Amino acid sequence: MxxxxxxxxxxxxxxxxxxxxxxxxxxxxxxxxxxxxxxxxxxxTVSSKSYGLSRMTDVARFPVLDREMKVKYEGSIDKKGGNADWDWSLYQDKKREWVIFDVAGAGCIYNMVQHRYLSSEEPVFRFYFDGEETPRFTIRLSEFGEKYPFTEPQASCYIGPLDNGRGPIRVVRSFVPMPFRNGCRITSSVKLEGPHRDKGQGGWGHVVYHSYPTAQGIETFTGKEDYSSLVRQWKQTxxxxxxxxxxxxxxxxxxxxxxxxxxxxxxxxxxxxxxxxxxxxxxxxxxxxxxxxxxxxxxxxxxxxxxxxxxxxxxxxxxxxxxxxxxxxxxxxxxxxxxxxxxxxxxxxxxxxxxxxxxxxxxxxxxxxxxxxxxxYSGYFRSSDYYTRKHTPGADSPIASIKGTGKMVAAHVTCYGERPHIITCEGDVRIHIDGIKTPQVESDGSESYICYGWGFPTPAECNPSGGYDGLSDNPWSMTRLCLGDSYPFYSQLDFNIESGESNNQYLEHLGIVFYYGQDKVSLVKTDSIDMASKKSLKRHKYKVEGDVSVEMLTSCFEGDADDVEVTAMVHKFTGESSFRVKVLPNNHGVRLRRCSDQELPRQCARVWVDGQDAGVWYLADSNPYKRWIEDEFEIPESLTRDKSVLNIRIVPESREEGCPVSWNESAYEVFCYME
Incomplete structure (x- = not known):
């Protein structure tokens, strides 16, 4: 002893x-x-695939690592890279509703946040699942925290301070898990635009969700699920x-x-x-x-x-x-x-x-x-290297950089401004997963990452999944637990946070990320196609048909590098493209990563693998200013196992009647999931 x-x-x-x-x-x-x-x-020991209510309440299964599951984000990020995080809508649909979330395939929503001035028109949110034309669930902004199942404590409302006449603002948040088998669309009856309270404007927010390569085992949200286990758990925080x-x-x-x-x-x-x-x-x-x-x-x-x-x-x-x-x-x-x-x-x-x-x-x-x-199949509970208090001039603070396979389950960041009463909330959180250039999770300000809003003016604020302590706005210390929406990664995860509207403010951050992980990498790059290289196109038997245009694009990616111009060739077409890529025979699924021009919204194509339908690749969002984007498509193991080569066809299609066909590609990377 x-x-x-x-x-x-x-x-x-x-x-x-x-x-x-x-x-x-x-x-x-x-x-x-x-x-x-x-x-x-x-x-x-449980199956690595879990979702929805059981995933949130079964804390004991947290160490079990995920496979072929991804975390994604849709939210009101200023497309020019500044702090104008309002004007959040993807498009206006044929019912004249403003679409703020639109994805194809299987998934599960875990977190939704909306900010709105009390003086503005109250929006009504409608949830459409699996391609339905009639909303399965409807809720008004003021009903969050009161209308089942969006009741306390899994959904709630925070009303910010008057703040010398700039406020107050209502921030509603939901952690109600909402799974779907074949896509989900959320609309708002009111366009979210403008920062002016006296004009009835305002409105910003986000949705965090998981996506899955197949719908196997998924049951779509009804709104009548029994949430008593989650309520009991969260009320005993x-x-x-x-x-x-x-x-x-x-x-x-x-x-x-x-x-x-x-x-x-x-x-x-x-x-x-x-x-x-x-x-x-x-x-x-x-x-x-x-x-x-x-x-x-x-x-x-x-x-x-x-x-x-x-x-x-x-x-x-x-x-x-x-x-x-x-x-x-x-x-x-x-x-x-x-x-x-x-x-x-x-x-x-x-x-x-x-x-x-x-x-x-x-x-x-x-x-x-x-x-x-x-x-x-399980991970050790670990922390990233502790990020000591410092300022990084003109760049995001790199809170964490993790290698290996795992899932992030908590983040903790503390911030100090240069003066006692300076507002220090404007920096966005930006998380890159598995080396992708486009952030997969972001936030419209630091405070929105932990599901509050209007800075950090009224400490301490807490809910079971996150909150903050500090003095009014400076300093602050925030924590976000990823209880259902943990962030799976298969080779690396990078957690960064901005200083001010565009890294233009002197802020000192410290922080850490907690995760379950193993040292081994389970996502391995096996091939890539460069559209500007004739040799690469020939080697991969690349062909493109239909109405084809080829152009050189000079623009930037969103995020910390949004001032770094990249020039590359882009193929735009309405017919189809086909190519052959190398994979490892003992794979457990394949990830196809595309670099493209996101100037136009609602890019959509059907993916075929060796003649079999692999599903719809859909990107509803767009950015006419920072036009480069990397997005990904998951090919399930059933179409890739025991193969060394995949023959892929990309066939652009209209997402719905009247929606123009839009698709382009500049480069592809191919990754295999391994044990």
């Missing part, structure tokens, strides 16, 4: 499996450390939501001198840390960044988690209490983290005092359960 902390030696592992009564008698004799045994944690019993390892008061480390738990067998709580007596907010947590799984060479406790528990400032579903911090020194953390050989958790003063650790409790996760 070590002098400090909780240490479980191999010879004591058998003790843990003894009957409770016998173990208590032995514990009284040996007095190794004060803990009690209350049973085993709930943990099960602050309590471990996982079902089952754990061995509770407890430690009483310890003092930690400057520069000293303390072993909290060191278990030499497999298990799952289901909860980690601690109490810091006489808690000083500075300790949130001075005391660090170090976590190693299975004798890994480096730490899997290494960060200040403020990040680990979701608040780097400590001005107010913040309680989220799976992490939280209070001003009187209580902290909790309930993310399940599996290990197969060893778990070692330590605290390190990096301050210049002695820290009193009043209490520690760690809940450990049995591990029945499949190691091959």
């Amino acid at each position: 070590r002098d400090r902390g909780i240490f479980v030696h191999r010879k004591y592992l058998k003790i843990l499996s003894m009957k409770r009564k016998a173990f208590i008698r032995l514990l009284a004799v040996t007095a190794l450390f004060p803990f009690s045994v209350t049973g085993n944690a709930y943990s099960e 602050g309590v471990d939501p996982k079902i089952g019993k754990d061995r509770m390892f407890r430690m009483s008061e310890k003092k930690l001198a400057p520069g000293e480390s303390l072993s909290i738990i060191d278990v030499h067998e497999g298990g799952v840390i289901n909860s980690l709580k601690l109490y810091m007596a006489g808690m000083n907010p500075d300790r949130l960044q001075d005391v660090w947590i170090r976590v190693k799984w299975d004798n890994h060479e480096g730490e899997d988690v290494l960060c200040p406790i403020g990040c680990f528990f979701g608040n780097s400032l400590g001005y107010n209490n913040t309680r989220y579903l799976l992490m939280g911090a209070t001003t009187d020194g209580w902290f909790y983290n309930y993310f399940p953390m599996p290990f197969w050989e060893r778990a070692h958790v330590m605290l390190e005092n990096r301050s210049g003063e002695t820290v009193t650790l009043g209490f520690v409790e760690v809940g450990v359960g049995e591990n029945s996760y499949d190691r091959e």
